[in-house]
Amino acid sequence: MQTGLKITAFAAGLAATFGAAYTVGGALDPAVAKEPSRQDGHGAKKDPATEKRAAEETAGRAPGLPGGLQVSQGGFALDLATPRVEAGDPAELRFSVVDEGASRKVTAFRPEHGRELHLIVASNDLTTYRHLHPERAADGTWSTPVELPEAGGYRVFADFTPDVKNAEGLTLGADLAVSGDARPEPLPRAERTVTVDGYEVTLDGELRAGAGEELRLEVEKDGEPVTDLQPYLGAYGHLVALRAGDLAYLHVHPNGEPGDGRTKSGPEVSFTATAPSQGAYRLFLDFRHEGKVRTAAFTVHAGAAAGESVPKGGDSAGHEH
Template sequence: MSQRFRTPRRVLAAAAATAALALTLAACGTDSDRDSGHGSAMGGMHHGTTSSPSASASAEGDGMASMPGMDAGSAGNGLAAAKGGYKMTSAVSALPGGKAAAYRFAITGPDGKPVTDFAVDQTQRMHFYAVRSDLTGFQHLHPAMAGDGTWTAPLAALRPGTWRLYASFTPGSGAGKGKGVVLSRTVKVSGTAMTSPLPKASGTTTVDGYTVAVKGAPMAGMAHQLTATVSRDGRPVTDLQPYLDTYAHLTAFHQGDLAFAHLHPETRAEGDHGGPTLTFHAEFPRSGNWRLFLQFQTGGRLHTAALTLHVG
């Protein structure tokens, strides 16, 4: 303001200085909140409005309410069934264990009607994730939508226990046009639930004969770059194929509350010769352990590598 409206009057100069000081103090307060876990920008979707999703998640009766300090950025942390006028609805609260099942749901808009217009994001109008409460189960699907706005996600067999199901989308019209949204609900899968401890934080993991190494030292509430390098038998892999318009798709979930983070790829996919190193823009809203699921494709086959990353 002081640069746009210069004036020799001492009164206005003093007022401008006071305003600048106030803004500086406000910014410092935001950083302090982030350091203490009470505010941030949502990892991977980086849009920065803040609110506590706990009440919204609890109000939907989904249980597993979010922990304090999780950001509800434009996309949100995925722990609420309703946000910004959009709501994930489903009559399904339980699924059978040990066999494939169809999960049906709808997204209603601010007007209360089912949304049928969705923008394409990474080749799909809807990304759907299923994650077990102990982070030992993960599925990433692209459900089909009927004309009335009902989506059907064909889930592979689920282990008994509690699962959180996420819908990630961008409205193609209406009040939320162009803004990413992540909503979720929980379901109980029948059978005897046996929990497993989360694997310790490690920079490497193997899947289908491939070794994936992730490097980076992310800090909560700050933007960082992560790199993932793919090798096989000690040799760099350079034949990664495009998957969802990129060479790898990376999502993360926080241990304990299952907050969602989508890490945006920075490597463009051009032909079937991706790798060995891929880069991602990462923003994690809070410290602790995050379970990363990196998906990449070779020879027409999709591979899903999982590892635990500690965020300081």
């Protein structure tokens, strides 16, 4: 884990000031997503976000593209064997990471925060979020149970590092269609405090383009600070940021870690983030207390760094409703 890890993987459009909003309730069981993403004959239709991702993937692997927009990168590809599931029904997601040069499934990964691979599933409207922990079979096939509550378009993100010489961490993404009557939701409003499962989480700090800023998230329960957060995957909190519109992905880690002699177990979890551009994002904070993982979600608008002007025309990465 790195101290002061910066958000640097984004490529375009963020706007306005920083805010926080909306709670995604329950332990890894947040709210509902309903936006369609592709035409599959079962109620899930193509949308601009999916078309944009497809165009970027077809155009090639341009350097600097944000994580999660590409299905293949650096000689590795995400092969999603379960491209469609039914809304509200228990299902099993199956996928593999393929070494394109050797034309075979990858079976060796470098563990990161206690896991060989982290899997994120999010709806295109960013109102459903799952942080899953799949199991790998000996042949390199990964699988995990999942149940997605509403129809629409989703994105599956695999965050991993192949165990090969000079390999770097990758985040690959693939589209998942959830069949049914899809009804997309607007991006939730920005609020600084959200409530999830009886906990209040408050977000403090500013996110700005081109400038590192500290983001502080404070956890309370029944009006009292929570000072005994439990380690979850080797940290007191994990933060995932997804850009509104195209779902560009970034997994951020907190400043400090359990047992380092200076990081307290709450109530505050701190991150350092730099946004290279302006626009709208959703932030998903996973934290563990009393043996249960909960997820608090925020809508964030980031503006220009101090002294820089915000170009006319507003967001290019989505806007608040």
